Amino acid sequence: MNTASTRHILVTGGAGFIGSNFIRLLFEHRPSWQVTNLDLLTYAGNLDNLADVKDHPGYRFVRGDICDAVTVGPLMDAADMVVHFAAESHVDRSIEDSIPFIRTNVQGTQTLLDEARRAGVERFLHVSTDEVYGQLPLDRPDLKFTEATPISPSSPYAASKAASDLLVAAAYHTFGLPCLTTRCSNNFGPYQFPEKVIPLFVERLLTGGRVPLYGDGKNVRDWLHVLDHAEAILTVLEKGTPGEAYNIGGNNERNNLELTHTLIGICGRDESAIEYVPDRLGHDLRYAIDASKIKRELGWEPKRSAWPEALQATVDWYREHAQWRDRITSGAYREGLPKRVTV
Numbered sequence: 001m002n003t004a005s006t007r008h009i010l011v012t013g014g015a016g017f018i019g020s021n022f023i024r025l026l027f028e029h030r031p032s033w034q035v036t037n038l039d040l041l042t043y044a045g046n047l048d049n050l051a052d053v054k055d056h057p058g059y060r061f062v063r064g065d066i067c068d069a070v071t072v073g074p075l076m077d078a079a080d081m082v083v084h085f086a087a088e089s090h091v092d093r094s095i096e097d098s099i100p101f102i103r104t105n106v107q108g109t110q111t112l113l114d115e116a117r118r119a120g121v122e123r124f125l126h127v128s129t130d131e132v133y134g135q136l137p138l139d140r141p142d143l144k145f146t147e148a149t150p151i152s153p154s155s156p157y158a159a160s161k162a163a164s165d166l167l168v169a170a171a172y173h174t175f176g177l178p179c180l181t182t183r184c185s186n187n188f189g190p191y192q193f194p195e196k197v198i199p200l201f202v203e204r205l206l207t208g209g210r211v212p213l214y215g216d217g218k219n220v221r222d223w224l225h226v227l228d229h230a231e232a233i234l235t236v237l238e239k240g241t242p243g244e245a246y247n248i249g250g251n252n253e254r255n256n257l258e259l260t261h262t263l264i265g266i267c268g269r270d271e272s273a274i275e276y277v278p279d280r281l282g283h284d285l286r287y288a289i290d291a292s293k294i295k296r297e298l299g300w301e302p303k304r305s306a307w308p309e310a311l312q313a314t315v316d317w318y319r320e321h322a323q324w325r326d327r328i329t330s331g332a333y334r335e336g337l338p339k340r341v342t343v
């Protein structure tokens with residue numbers, strides 16, 4: 001075991017959007033900590049996201065599958081705490097084919113829990129989503145998800161995350177594994193794979209294309225900057241109470257049409273850039289998070305999510321990182337990917 005000043009964190013899915021932002025923030029705030037990043041490098045995992053931290057003396061990358069106990073076991077033995085991001089994360093893909101979601105999000109989470117218990121880790125933080133609560137009506141702005149809202153997922157993605165939440169709760173109740181669960185609203189910011197709405201729309205708008213808007217565009221999401229999310233996760237990891245879930249949100253509800261218009265304005269395009277397309281199957285109407293518990297108990301609140309400034313800064317980031325965008329849209333970042341890397 002390490003001393004408090006040199007904690008060793010096993011991060012799963014650290015080459016993805018939120019995980020890579022979390023690792024960067026962790027090294028800024030806790031420079032003496034060590035991070036092992038276990039990531040399978042699926043289509044969504046990209047080592048370019050971590051180019052600026054790969055030479056940090058406390059960083060190690062392991063390419064591997066969270067479903068593989070043989071890979072996970074020794075990494076758990078070396079870890080003090082776990083932050084579990086790895087997941088299949090795109091709702092539309094889960095509608096096309098849910099099997100990878102069941103495998104990674106459900107079986108993978110259980111494999112991690114079993115190995116964490118065997119190794120006796122101090123804390124296991126499971127990164128989940130507000131989507132496990134299902135949807136809220138559009139005509140009841142007074143309603144928000146609290147941690148007491150029943151789990152009632154709609155999409156195969158949300159159902160797989162809900163299953164993982166319940167397995168985490170079971171590991172706490174049955175075995176006393178010190179688990180924490182965070183449920184966050186929609187994230188935006190740098191390094192997001194351009195299948196999610198903001199980077200997809202920015203890519204299209206910056207390159208003269210049109211943006212596919214689902215249905216009437218009235219579906220509402222709460223938007224939080226990814227570094228606010230990362231900071232909330234570090235707060236819960238250090239100060240949260242095992243067995244508890246914490247909602248994380250930006251108090252920043254926007255419908256998709258409003259989001260699209262704001263992006264069009266920032267990118268200097270006009271209304272003709274919108275292409276209305278058939279709605280997503282089972283599209284949840286509204287998500288809204290009551291994040292008062294994490295503020296009251298742990299003192300966290302968002303600092304970087306002010307709208308539209310934070311969105312403008314995000315578009316600027318994508319504009320200024322044309323090479324990152326080119327490599328990701330052409331798939332070039334995948335060329336020469338090692339089968340297994342332990343650096």
Ligand SMILES: NC(=O)c1ccc[n+]([C@@H]2O[C@H](COP(=O)([O-])OP(=O)(O)OC[C@H]3O[C@@H](n4cnc5c(N)ncnc54)[C@H](O)[C@@H]3O)[C@@H](O)[C@H]2O)c1
Nearest residue numbers: 013015016017018040041042044045065066086087089187
């Ligand atoms: N993006 C959001 O707005 C949002 C909001 C709330 C919660 N979440 C949750 O946060 C977590 C991270 O989301 P994200 O947007 O960064 O996802 P992402 O798709 O960008 O990244 C997922 C990462 O997990 C890795 N991975 C996938 N399967 C794996 C496996 N079997 N073994 C090891 N690694 C594997 C991928 O290679 C990738 O690097 C997910 O658990 C997601 O459910 C996301």
